[in-house]
Amino acid sequence: MSDELAENLKRLRRAKGWSQEQLAHRAGLSVGPVRKIEQGHSGVRMETLHGLARALGVRTSDLMAAGPPQPVPHEDPNSRNLRALRIALTPALGLGRTHAPAGDEPDLRRLRRMTHDNSVLYFADTYASIASELPVLIRAADDAVAWFDSGDARAAALVARSRVMNLVGRYLTQIRQYDLAHVAARRAIEDGRAAGDDLAAASGVGGMCWLLVRTERFDEAEDIAVATMDVVEPKIMGASDDQYATWGGLAMEAAAAAVRNNRPDAAKAMRKAAGTAAKAVGRTHRNLLRHWSMFGPVTATMKELEDFMIAGDARSVVRKSGEEPNLQEKNWKKLGGPSTNDGNRYRLDLARAHVRSGDLTAAMEELAAADRAAPEWFRHQASAAVTFEEITKKRRTLTTEMREVGTHLGLFL
Structure with missing residues (x-):
């Protein structure tokens, strides 16, 4: 990306008629980072790119383009450490017949319990335990979908596998294995759709949005989050906490993408939507198994502070952390913590x-x-x-x- 970024920044700066010093001043930076970028240096921080985009009046994504691939280390530890997970998630495919699993009928209730238990481990940040369990969990989910070929049982198996893939995708995103994470996130969405379960599919979209933001694909992340919000928007009366939490979570993902892409007005609108959903929920909603949601007023307020940090307003982050009632631990007994x-x-x-x-x-x-x-x-x-x-x-x-x-x-x- 460094060569394309250098050329894009030069072109946009010159179109404004600015020197490097003038651009740096308007972006609130020293001139050093601007010079380094235009010289093709890599390792640029996202905050720096956001500041430059804001000064130039463009989206952050306009500054970035895919560069030539870099050499891959011959010894990549994660290629070895994640081998079992990679095989389970991306099994080999040939033209021979695929046989249904032999043995007893899969126990969907047990599969859901295993998924829940591993989700608890994920939220508790116990990654070593999850890594060894996920290959087994993926194979169990695949066996269940292969066994049940029609009716409600197949829909239930598809939803169960959607939740497994959601967990796998989020775990892989967390440890920065993005290509594998994309495979899992896509499968989570596809299974939710095939089962006719919009909320399960939307939860998968939430995982995909987080992955896209982490890989600087801001336009796509915002687009799919907003489009999915339209599908699962809660009714004015009678909506469940699951519906509000899923919709509000997507609003937070859309806001995260928009603010990083120098679209502050869009981010503000999405934060407002998330706040509305959080108010409707009332306190932290915890449903790890059904829709991967831990959402409420505390979470929505914490995420809103990210926007100030990305905009370079550190003092507002510090000030609001001491002033916002939702961020005071003494209030979490009532509101529920993050x-x-x-x-x-x-x-x-x-x-x-x-x-x-x-x-x-x-x-x-x-x-x-x-x-x-x-x-x-x-x-x-x-x-x-x-x-x-x-x-x-x-x-x-x-x-x-x-x-x-x-x-x-x-x-x-």
Whole structure:
């Protein structure tokens, strides 16, 4: 992407008649990042691209284009570690006959329970346990769909497999195995559609949106989220918490894509929709098995603060974290708290905001708290590493705790 990004940035800057210094000033940056991008350097932060897009008045996606493939390391540990999962998710396909599974009739109730248990592990960030279970779970789901060839039983098997694929896709997205994650997310949506279960399919779309945002495909993420919201929009009267949570979750995904793509008005509208759904739910809705939802007023408010951070308004993030009633833990008994994942992502946003506001001690406290709460999850977070590096650039003397956090992030190896 670096060559195309360099050319796109030069073209858009020159069309405005600006020098590199003028663009940097309007984007709130030093001139160094602009020069590096136009020289073809890689490793550009998304915040930098967003600031440049905002200054130029274009979408962030307009700055980016696919570049030539880079050489792949000969020894990729995840290729070995995920071999069983890869085989289960993408089985070989030939032209011979496919036989239905032998043995007893699959137990759909047990399959749903296994999926639920692994979803609980995912939300608790216990990734090592999930990795060993998912190949077994995928094969069990495939066997169930192959066994039941018609009627309600087949629809139930398809929904069960949709939930399995949703879990697999989210897990793979979390550990940055994006190509495999796309396969799983697509299968989750297709199975939900085939079963005629719009909410199951929409939950799969939510997983796909998160993957698309993580891979900087912002236009597509916003488009499919909004289109799916139209399909599953709750009725004014009689809608269930599942419906509100699914619709509100899609609104948050659409907002996340829009704000990163320099579409603040669209993001604001989607945040408002998410807030409406959260108010209708009233407190955190937890339904891990049916629609993968942990959604409510606390989650919606936490996600809204992301927009301020992406827009470069760190002081508002810090201020609102202390003022917003939904973010005060004393209110969570009434409102319900966030998932561990959402809570820790909020901590990372707050840590980054503290760094930008000059409070390095508070930033380090948030990083350390996230590391203690979810160590397996934490070491996969690139934003944690970026924030930690910003702290160490400003503070040369490191405490023991700081060294432990840095080591866990793989920065001192």
